Amino acid sequence: MSFLGFLMGKPLASSEERAECIGPIAGIPVFGLDALSSAAYGPEAALTLLIPLGMAGIAHIVPISLAIIALLAIVFFSYCQTIDAYPHGGGSYTVASENLGETAGLFAAAALMIDYILNAAVGISAGVGALVSAFPKLQPHTLALCLVILALLTLINMRGTKDAGAAFLIPTYLFLGTLLLVIGVGAFRAITAHGHPVPVIVPPHLPAATSMISLWLILKVFASGCTAMTGVEAVSNGVVAFREPIQKNAKRTLTIIIVLLMIFLAGIALLCRAYNIGATDPTGAGYQSILSQLISAVMGRGWFYYVSIGSILAVLALSANTSFADFPRLTRAIAQRDYLPHVFQIRGRRLLYSHGIVALVGFTAALLIVFGGVTDRLIPLFAIGAFLAFTLSQAGMVVHWKRQPGNHLHRMIVNGIGAFATGITLIVVLVAKFKDGAWITALLVPALILLMVSIKRHYSSVRSEIAIDRPLNIDNLAHPFVVLPLDGWTRISEKGLRFALKLSDHVEAVHVDAEDCREQVAELWERDVALPLRSAGHIVPELVFVESPYRFVLLPLVDHILQLERNHPERQIAVLIPELVVKNWWQTPLHNQRSQLLKLLLLLRGNQRIMVINIPWYL
């Protein structure tokens, strides 16, 4: 299996069988959640910036939303072509590194890692925002609620969800259904009321305008609104999961997702204008999310309201879950190319790349804590990673078409427009949001790349250090010098001594004389060890006493071993360390500290010629 498979957007590896034959109906929850749920925070982020304009600000959301929808259309056509070109999955990391080279791949890798972490943080915080809108009393506990949801997601993902199908399907379609209904009913009322419908519940009054509209503000609003586009690359990542005809099904799914997202963006913008709904201060008392106001205005605060808000919370939390599925696969793929610690390649107990999950949870929690769990503060950091990945992926596609035999000018132009549009947007977002937090992402990307490059350099230097271009050296294959620390005469010492005798003719037992029982040990040794060996004609190992006036055991022992090593430059030294293995975990603190410490000391102070042999004794 190539590393591409690990970049797919599916929730978990164990569900591969199910996911391998999905059509558009199942594809929308699996790959569309991330994109569709963005509708819950993108328009909100844009409108929040319009607060200072008061009532007049709301009008501007319509043209800005239309601009975002136009960008979405460009990206849509670009990604349809990526699906055609990479039927086995064309994630940004793949496309960029295959077509634009290693450096572009690193940029995409850094951008994607940051994007996944922010996706988890924003999904959770926006979900909690919905919850807080419905139950305003919870507002002071925003951060705590965010961390609780993060902990729940961690628990679920660490255990491994065997079948997340239903968990995804129901809330997704509930979310789509309720939101479409709200937009439909709202639009109908707005049209029949000639653009001035009467809200069922009047939205909070908007504060008076405190500033004027400016091009700068429009750019910032556009940049914030662009977060609504995050997640649309998921289908092109996971093409391989669709059933035959693969590419057709994938494109059909992408089309449905994009069209739905467009309807949401347009609908929310128009209804906000019709119902005079603006954003409220997310940190102040009485905060209410845009969707909460919209649903209340159109449908009132009955059961429908709570079902809708519940589905929004669920969908946002599940969209955060996408990061849990994808981040560990991404870090694994990067680690396979030596750019991250190899530990990210190891599967944990439940066959998950648990180190990736731990890293994701750590960074997400840090983000949530630093930004107090407020979506609006996280947004400025967010879109950059996503648009950097978009741009690199589309630019990579242009190179891809150029390299293909035949004339692909038309396709190059489509992807070129995509790359250009997302690139321009990237610059707009970076400039407009720089002061508000984009500088953090702008610093993090090169910092991450630097880190990855230095990790790669370390691995390369180790690789060249251990590389060998000659056959096995067969000189001097003499037995090693075996050292056995001897405490008293027990079954464990017998086992250790027998093993030592099996390994080598040069065995030395060392007794650290910390308890003044030298004669006793010497006598035991003579009677129980030396005598039987001598009478069987076997070489008798030497018994050495090490003085320890201060009752220390380990340090004199290590010093003695190091001295032995210096005295026998022609031999390797093998130190036998008996170790108790307990039956129950709670007995662990009662044993083995000395053996562990001795092993650690030998590792730290030892050298190439000192080996450690563990002799386990199972109780």
Next chain:
Amino acid sequence: MSFLGFLMGKPLASSEERAECIGPIAGIPVFGLDALSSAAYGPEAALTLLIPLGMAGIAHIVPISLAIIALLAIVFFSYCQTIDAYPHGGGSYTVASENLGETAGLFAAAALMIDYILNAAVGISAGVGALVSAFPKLQPHTLALCLVILALLTLINMRGTKDAGAAFLIPTYLFLGTLLLVIGVGAFRAITAHGHPVPVIVPPHLPAATSMISLWLILKVFASGCTAMTGVEAVSNGVVAFREPIQKNAKRTLTIIIVLLMIFLAGIALLCRAYNIGATDPTGAGYQSILSQLISAVMGRGWFYYVSIGSILAVLALSANTSFADFPRLTRAIAQRDYLPHVFQIRGRRLLYSHGIVALVGFTAALLIVFGGVTDRLIPLFAIGAFLAFTLSQAGMVVHWKRQPGNHLHRMIVNGIGAFATGITLIVVLVAKFKDGAWITALLVPALILLMVSIKRHYSSVRSEIAIDRPLNIDNLAHPFVVLPLDGWTRISEKGLRFALKLSDHVEAVHVDAEDCREQVAELWERDVALPLRSAGHIVPELVFVESPYRFVLLPLVDHILQLERNHPERQIAVLIPELVVKNWWQTPLHNQRSQLLKLLLLLRGNQRIMVINIPWYL
């Protein structure tokens, strides 16, 4: 050095040289701090219980303090005899276990451990109480301040203080000097004003009486006040530290400490009555400690006030430090008798019993957090441990004198009175404080004893399991079967293979075929290993391939090794595990996870016949 030495009250082992020749002047800070600082919270604890009686309650503090002083006198004479009998240090654990048997020793051990933990918690919380009295704005941060001081003490003790002499001397004598001056000046003013001196700063008004005096309340007040006696056993623990004439110097020091403590208790009680000073609610706003009120009333709130409060804070924090010095020594002594995990016997990097410090800090922090850092809530738990230790120690002394040749009836009676008085006090404290928290200690002592007994039982069972009463078995000393996991052909694999060949004629290299490079590895093996060995006439190890369709490496390897073990019942199996040793600690996350995991898996799933051999490769 016997384990007695480790029970001494000295701050740190490294200061032994200095401490071995101290006289009373240096002895008071070293051994008296714990006892003398009790004056800062004992009377306070008693007066707090008198709050409901209003103004009338203050009068009762005088007779209760006199009762405590009388008890102190009895304990004084008892301990003078202990000093005579145990010139090498007579801690409660020693005296009880030597004279009353193992069970009494365990009671003393449990009581002392609890006492040390509570001493640390109460010292810190009372110190913070003094600070909060001087700066009332800090009150909401009481718990945080407690934890900061605990962290500071931990840091200091983990690093190891080379010479704590000056750190102890100055604040101790500042504390003694200022408190004696306050009592002297206050007494003078009270006498010249015929018992009704005018306070410089009027103490907070006392609330109206809400309940009547009762015998039950008097008992409770007495029980709380008895916490002022904690710490008086320190001198008898550390007799060996005094200079010649040892016993005379120790008794002189004990006399000075007890007399000073008596003056403090009597002076504080009488001045509280004269100035109408009562306790304030420690959890309410406007809390002020008794000593803070007293110093303000007698001397005003000038520089003298802040110097006094500063010295109280320092002395209380340093008295908490006594626990840091003694608790690890106590746990070590108990661990040496198998009643606690042996890990408590191991000295850490800085030659301290760091596990004991970690345990102490953990429990102290837990206590502080559970009780919110409020001294008054901790007090009910406190005196029990101390008085249980007093009683056991004095009762042990009675048996000691009985066993001595000659007539020691007089001494037996003195210690008998001590045992009786402290025993009665123990019962009073237990009954009077049971509901308020003494039940916690009353449950903890038997729980700890149960734990210690089951630890001892485990160690005994292990000891009998590994005991051997026959000479070394010299049958079947055939070479073990050596298994070497082989990844590719590197210097590390060469080192491992060479070591394997040195150990045994039965070597098997195992390649887990996770990356479909079977032919490549086989070719390398033939060219670089098999060929040179064959041409040198050496036995060629077998190269085995293990299938791994799922790219796992470790699990198929472990399964293969377990299978080998079953197939070769006549041989032991030695698994060679190459391991990289990095130069810098920060490189650790980049390596070795697989080796560590393999070792862990082999340890958990392995058995008596499977050994692990570490082959370190130093980068």
